[in-house]
Amino acid sequence: MNHASNHVSNTPFADKLIVQEVAPRDGLQIEPTWVDTADKVALINALSTAGFTRIEAGSFVSPKAIPALRDGDAVFQRIERHAGVIYVALVPNLKGAERALAAKADELNLVMSASQTHNRANMRMSCESSLTAFGDIVRHVKGSGVLLNASVATAFGCPFEGTIDEDRVIGIVDTYREMGIEGITLADTTGMANPRQVTRLVARVLERVEPSALTLHFHNTRGLGLANVLAAYEAGARRFDAALGGLGGCPFAPGASGNICTEDLVNMCDETGIRTGINLEKLLALSRALPALLGHDVPGQVAKAGRNSDLHPVPDYVLQI
Amino acid sequence: MNHASNHVSNTPFADKLIVQEVAPRDGLQIEPTWVDTADKVALINALSTAGFTRIEAGSFVSPKAIPALRDGDAVFQRIERHAGVIYVALVPNLKGAERALAAKADELNLVMSASQTHNRANMRMSCESSLTAFGDIVRHVKGSGVLLNASVATAFGCPFEGTIDEDRVIGIVDTYREMGIEGITLADTTGMANPRQVTRLVARVLERVEPSALTLHFHNTRGLGLANVLAAYEAGARRFDAALGGLGGCPFAPGASGNICTEDLVNMCDETGIRTGINLEKLLALSRALPALLGHDVPGQVAKAGRNSDLHPVPDYVLQI
Numbered sequence: 026m027n028h029a030s031n032h033v034s035n036t037p038f039a040d041k042l043i044v045q046e047v048a049p050r051d052g053l054q055i056e057p058t059w060v061d062t063a064d065k066v067a068l069i070n071a072l073s074t075a076g077f078t079r080i081e082a083g084s085f086v087s088p089k090a091i092p093a094l095r096d097g098d099a100v101f102q103r104i105e106r107h108a109g110v111i112y113v114a115l116v117p118n119l120k121g122a123e124r125a126l127a128a129k130a131d132e133l134n135l136v137m138s139a140s141q142t143h144n145r146a147n148m149r150m151s152c153e154s155s156l157t158a159f160g161d162i163v164r165h166v167k168g169s170g171v172l173l174n175a176s177v178a179t180a181f182g183c184p185f186e187g188t189i190d191e192d193r194v195i196g197i198v199d200t201y202r203e204m205g206i207e208g209i210t211l212a213d214t215t216g217m218a219n220p221r222q223v224t225r226l227v228a229r230v231l232e233r234v235e236p237s238a239l240t241l242h243f244h245n246t247r248g249l250g251l252a253n254v255l256a257a258y259e260a261g262a263r264r265f266d267a268a269l270g271g272l273g274g275c276p277f278a279p280g281a282s283g284n285i286c287t288e289d290l291v292n293m294c295d296e297t298g299i300r301t302g303i304n305l306e307k308l309l310a311l312s313r314a315l316p317a318l319l320g321h322d323v324p325g326q327v328a329k330a331g332r333n334s335d336l337h338p339v340p341d342y343v344l345q346i
Numbered sequence: 347m348n349h350a351s352n353h354v355s356n357t358p359f360a361d362k363l364i365v366q367e368v369a370p371r372d373g374l375q376i377e378p379t380w381v382d383t384a385d386k387v388a389l390i391n392a393l394s395t396a397g398f399t400r401i402e403a404g405s406f407v408s409p410k411a412i413p414a415l416r417d418g419d420a421v422f423q424r425i426e427r428h429a430g431v432i433y434v435a436l437v438p439n440l441k442g443a444e445r446a447l448a449a450k451a452d453e454l455n456l457v458m459s460a461s462q463t464h465n466r467a468n469m470r471m472s473c474e475s476s477l478t479a480f481g482d483i484v485r486h487v488k489g490s491g492v493l494l495n496a497s498v499a500t501a502f503g504c505p506f507e508g509t510i511d512e513d514r515v516i517g518i519v520d521t522y523r524e525m526g527i528e529g530i531t532l533a534d535t536t537g538m539a540n541p542r543q544v545t546r547l548v549a550r551v552l553e554r555v556e557p558s559a560l561t562l563h564f565h566n567t568r569g570l571g572l573a574n575v576l577a578a579y580e581a582g583a584r585r586f587d588a589a590l591g592g593l594g595g596c597p598f599a600p601g602a603s604g605n606i607c608t609e610d611l612v613n614m615c616d617e618t619g620i621r622t623g624i625n626l627e628k629l630l631a632l633s634r635a636l637p638a639l640l641g642h643d644v645p646g647q648v649a650k651a652g653r654n655s656d657l658h659p660v661p662d663y664v665l666q667i
Contacts, residue, residue: 219617252573289569296540
């Protein structure tokens, strides 16, 4: 295995940062207001024209567990598929994987927490049971051409257990890869990561996984979302989840921010010269429509403040000084 | 002049990050609700026991310009002075400096924008007139033992003019120093800075100014506040302004965040192992009292989400899995 920096210089990811838009899934799943299937489809279609190459478009979980996303099948059937866009579905088990394949998802995202307690709280099973289910899914999907990604949730900390041993996270990454799962996501599920920890863990994972197969999933719960992105980027990571408007959140921290905000991330990239291929103007228009769709303000900041280049008119009195 | 990294390794600032609390001044100045003098004094007294070594406690500006801070004289007279705490006053002109000295401020902070247009909008005078006023203040303060700091506002961008030439910022820093002003603040007045720009400009300024004499003042308007702090810290900067609760803001960006939030900054430092000497628990209690004082929610996030170490109770159903 090469060191991360060698990977980076030898790949087309050298400069580009890939954003996977997760608002339709991770963003909407805790929204108390029902979003009509047609509105979900319209949002995904609009996102598909903004320059994204990856959109997490829905999940195939129990409608009792996540009622807000109970129309995953219909969403996947009705969206316009844009060339070059990978439409990802989150699936918790074999039944979900079957539904996702029937709905023609391009990629399945599986989730297990590094924390046993969090996995039991979130998935209602032990980590061992999750891995057994992953095996069933891998066998079912094999040969279908559908891509597989698996997330290590609570990779940077657990709201029940606290600190998570980094060796445990690395062990799970190795297990996923040995099972034949290509893509790996390190998820900071409740926003506990800090930049130094991110630098360290990303460097270790990039000794095992190509940058093109590693996604970082950060929440901005404690204001460190974009700082963590920069730390991961500097450590060689090139793929990041983000949600339009900063939707999403943590049921254990009411009022705290959710996922890192896509338009704030793209603005940071634009300002620092990191290419994303995403049209910020389109994103801002979509984000500014969210409060009307959801019935509440959203955390994203650039949609409120405007871009740096949105200059303000000079007050009249200034001209007389 | 030595390079920044040499400065850092040779100073007691090598590891410690100094936070100057600015909520009583920059935080309150745009609040529409009047905060009683007694409440201001109580806030400053409480902050004085939380480990800060520097508090911007008020300003001596025209009561017409900033009615929220019209009681600066009374605030400075009534606060308890804690040993080791420097109480700073913002002053716009010689008259303000005279009032601040009478009120026994330990340090005066002068402000001029790098942008002519912003200086005219904010200070209602040209940069040349501001520098003339600074000269009057320097002569008046000389020999009094009172410290002097001057801020370069809009150092990272101007909401009217856009990009600010870095050479102009450096030139202003040189001018301040030649005038005999010891402390320099680079202020990102409307939250336009990005981490790469911060790295570059801080490195240039630290070729001229010791880390112990340079303060960075960031706003979190576009979500980059803490990322900018880390970039500046890594470039050798050790002093940062921040406001309890993330108070403050930009009159040109309603709804956007204000100053970087003190407790979110201290939490980042605690998590990443950077010493501040500040008691986060005390800060969180003070921040959580702000909405009742001001009548509105505040942007700070850790006060809502809790610290990483504030673990959540395990749900009952988990114990049965």
